[in-house]
Amino acid sequence: xxxxxxxxxxxxxxxxxxxxxxxxxxxxxxxxxxxxxxxxxxxxxxxxxxxxxxxxxxxxxxxxxxxxxxxxxxxxxxxxxxxxxxxxxxxxxxxxxxxxxxxxxxxxxxxxxxxxxxxxxxxxxxxxxxxxxxxxxxxxxxxxxxxxxxxxxxxxxxxxxxxxxxxxxxxxxxxxxxxxxxxxxxxxxxxxxxxxxxxxxxxxxxxxxxxxxxxxxxxxxxxxxxxxxxxxxxxxxxxxxxxxxxxxxxxxxxxxxxxxxxxxxxxxxxxxxxxxxxxxxxxxxxxxxxxxxxxxxxxxxxxxxxxxxxxxxxxxxxxxxxxxxxxxxxxxxxxxxxxxxxxxxxxx
Numbered sequence: 001x002x003x004x005x006x007x008x009x010x011x012x013x014x015x016x017x018x019x020x021x022x023x024x025x026x027x028x029x030x031x032x033x034x035x036x037x038x039x040x041x042x043x044x045x046x047x048x049x050x051x052x053x054x055x056x057x058x059x060x061x062x063x064x065x066x067x068x069x070x071x072x073x074x075x076x077x078x079x080x081x082x083x084x085x086x087x088x089x090x091x092x093x094x095x096x097x098x099x100x101x102x103x104x105x106x107x108x109x110x111x112x113x114x115x116x117x118x119x120x121x122x123x124x125x126x127x128x129x130x131x132x133x134x135x136x137x138x139x140x141x142x143x144x145x146x147x148x149x150x151x152x153x154x155x156x157x158x159x160x161x162x163x164x165x166x167x168x169x170x171x172x173x174x175x176x177x178x179x180x181x182x183x184x185x186x187x188x189x190x191x192x193x194x195x196x197x198x199x200x201x202x203x204x205x206x207x208x209x210x211x212x213x214x215x216x217x218x219x220x221x222x223x224x225x226x227x228x229x230x231x232x233x234x235x236x237x238x239x240x241x242x243x244x245x246x247x248x249x250x251x252x253x254x255x256x257x258x259x260x261x262x263x264x265x266x267x268x269x270x271x272x273x274x275x276x277x278x279x280x281x282x283x284x285x286x287x288x289x290x291x292x293x294x295x296x297x298x299x300x301x302x303x304x305x306x307x308x309x310x311x312x313x314x315x316x317x318x319x320x321x322x323x324x325x326x327x328x329x330x331x332x333x334x335x336x337x338x339x340x341x342x343x344x345x346x347x348x
Contacts, residue, residue, distance in 0.1 A: 036286035040303060064316055080092050082224060085230050090127050141238075147181070148238030163264070173278045250265045260301060272289075
């Protein structure tokens with residue numbers, strides 16, 4: 001019988017081989033990104049953009065790099081706590097590279113985030129964690145992620161309402177995201193209960209990873225998902241990722257010589273993330289940058305420093321991690337379990 005590890009690895013390698021789909025995905029994203037940047041540059045003054053770039057203070061960029069390292073530490077802490085609570089503790093430093101590899105898989109492989117999920121499950125298998133525990137870890141991480149996302153959106157809406165900047169389009173997209181934040185955990189729990197004992201629509205089972213996903217869901221231990229104190233802790237860790245990323249944007253604004261209160265920067269970052277998630281643009285390229293610059297401009301930040309700060313932010317949170325992420329992701333995908341016990345190599 002083919003082991004679950006083989007199923008997970010085959011799905012990851014299938015995503016990696018889908019080159020034309022990946023090229024089209026990235027091309028569309030770059031097209032939107034370029035259009036938005038050109039439009040913003042047209043609205044501003046080129047001389048001011050060049051002046052902002054020239055006066056950027058590099059010492060703030062070093063601080064931003066250190067702060068971003070904390071973001072990956074928070075993401076790693078989620079898996080660390082869940083594995084510890086499940087009786088399969090793993091050293092923190094062993095899990096840390098997985099957070100970078102997962103970011104690459106989620107961004108580079110166009111599979112609605114599933115590649116990131118399977119990559120982490122594969123990475124945990126490589127670290128001798130049984131697959132049901134690994135999937136339970138990812139389910140808990142996914143549920144806590146959407147809880148934190150919804151909390152950050154609600155906080156941002158409160159900030160926008162306080163400054164009288166809450167518009168109907170932003171409210172509608174925020175409500176859509178909140179519905180998703182409630183619906184995804186509910187769907188996970190429903191599928192976990194459904195398992196493999198009920199007949200699903202044909203269009204679901206025809207999707208190649210569907211059977212593997214349902215089997216993994218069915219075998220994921222429920223005691224992890226019912227550990228509410230644990231879910232509260234990891235939800236706070238997930239929320240801290242949004243706080244750290246928005247703090248990075250605050251640092252970038254300092255780097256270009258513009259200071260804003262943190263709640264304003266937090267709300268701008270989160271609402272840009274919401275728009276980038278809700279609108280059907282690959283990777284949020286263009287939609288995130290355009291929304292974030294617009295939000296900062298609504299808070300009286302000039303276009304020129306707002307755009308440079310946002311581009312610096314995306315460089316640190318999106319582009320730079322791609323380089324080590326590619327290497328780490330390929331290492332996890334092609335890693336063999338020669339030293340693992342047989343029941344882990346061929347878990348079924």
